[in-house]
Amino acid sequence: MSFLHLEGVTKKFGGLTAVSNINLTVERGQIYSLIGPNGAGKTTLFNLISSVLPVSSGSITFDGRDITRLPTHAMAGLGMARTFQNLAVFKHETVVNNILTGLHSQLKTDPLSAAVFWGRARKEELWARERAEEIIDFLEIEDLRNLPVGTLSYGQQKRVELGRALAVNPRLLLLDEMVSGMNQEEREDIGRFVLDLKEELGMTVLMVEHDMGIVMDISDRVCVMHHGARIAEGTPAEVSENPDVIEAYLGGGSRAA
Numbered sequence: 025m026s027f028l029h030l031e032g033v034t035k036k037f038g039g040l041t042a043v044s045n046i047n048l049t050v051e052r053g054q055i056y057s058l059i060g061p062n063g064a065g066k067t068t069l070f071n072l073i074s075s076v077l078p079v080s081s082g083s084i085t086f087d088g089r090d091i092t093r094l095p096t097h098a099m100a101g102l103g104m105a106r107t108f109q110n111l112a113v114f115k116h117e118t119v120v121n122n123i124l125t126g127l128h129s130q131l132k133t134d135p136l137s138a139a140v141f142w143g144r145a146r147k148e149e150l151w152a153r154e155r156a157e158e159i160i161d162f163l164e165i166e167d168l169r170n171l172p173v174g175t176l177s178y179g180q181q182k183r184v185e186l187g188r189a190l191a192v193n194p195r196l197l198l199l200d201e202m203v204s205g206m207n208q209e210e211r212e213d214i215g216r217f218v219l220d221l222k223e224e225l226g227m228t229v230l231m232v233e234h235d236m237g238i239v240m241d242i243s244d245r246v247c248v249m250h251h252g253a254r255i256a257e258g259t260p261a262e263v264s265e266n267p268d269v270i271e272a273y274l275g276g277g278s279r280a281a
């Protein structure tokens with residue numbers, strides 16, 4: 025059974041079809057990239073998968089469950105987390121507090137019962153702090169843990185955002201243009217972390233990415249979109265040699281190299 029499967033997924037905004045009849049299958053443990061020129065429909069497709077937007081038609085299944093019409097807040101409970109094109113961090117809070125906030129959605133004890141069953145609340149808090157430290161170690165941001173996120177470089181802030189997404193211990197991680205705005209070293213670091221997520225933690229990663237170096241280096245499979253439609257799918261080597269893909273990029277004036 026496929027881990028994530030999209031069947032005929034379509035999204036219309038009035039007269040514009042932003043995503044047109046997309047079929048896509050991501051297997052467990054894969055790094056899967058969605059690429060395509062600007063305006064191809066990649067972010068819209070991401071928003072459909074994570075229920076930020078409702079589909080116009082088609083279906084989405086995740087780990088055997090139909091998630092087509094589930095509300096956004098149900099996604100973390102199912103084991104899905106995502107990052108956004110714009111930074112989703114609390115700039116005045118420290119690194120550790122940002123990651124702890126991501127973790128609190130997983131805790132069972134609400135503030136009222138925490139007052140009554142303080143033993144359980146305390147155990148949960150200790151667990152959350154331990155988990156936050158594991159994530160901080162994994163992302164190699166130990167030195168930054170007590171700094172307000174707003175004082176960090178853009179690349180470091182993106183790493184914290186990734187930490188917040190990892191806090192819910194996702195089985196499927198959606199990364200939306202993680203490396204845009206980063207320098208080469210920061211890009212390579214993120215590429216390495218994503219590969220480690222797959223290889224060390226067995227996580228499945230679906231990413232929208234314009235950086236072809238990263239896409240080609242770490243993806244197991246790539247889906248290419250153009251004008252809302254899927255024009256190619258395959259290994260990085262297969263899609264990069266596909267004449268329709270070459271034409272879409274050369275004719276489309278994309279950001280991709």
Ligand SMILES: Nc1ncnc2c1ncn2[C@@H]1O[C@H](COP(=O)(O)OP(=O)(O)OP(=O)(O)O)[C@@H](O)[C@H]1O
Pocket residue numbers: 037040042060061062063064065066067068069
């Ligand atoms: N909320 C919306 N209302 C109307 N049109 C929208 C909306 N969101 C996206 N679109 C349109 O849908 C099309 C696909 O946009 P989308 O942002 O999904 O493309 P993309 O491939 O992610 O582009 P980019 O690489 O530039 O981020 C575009 O023509 C865009 O203008």
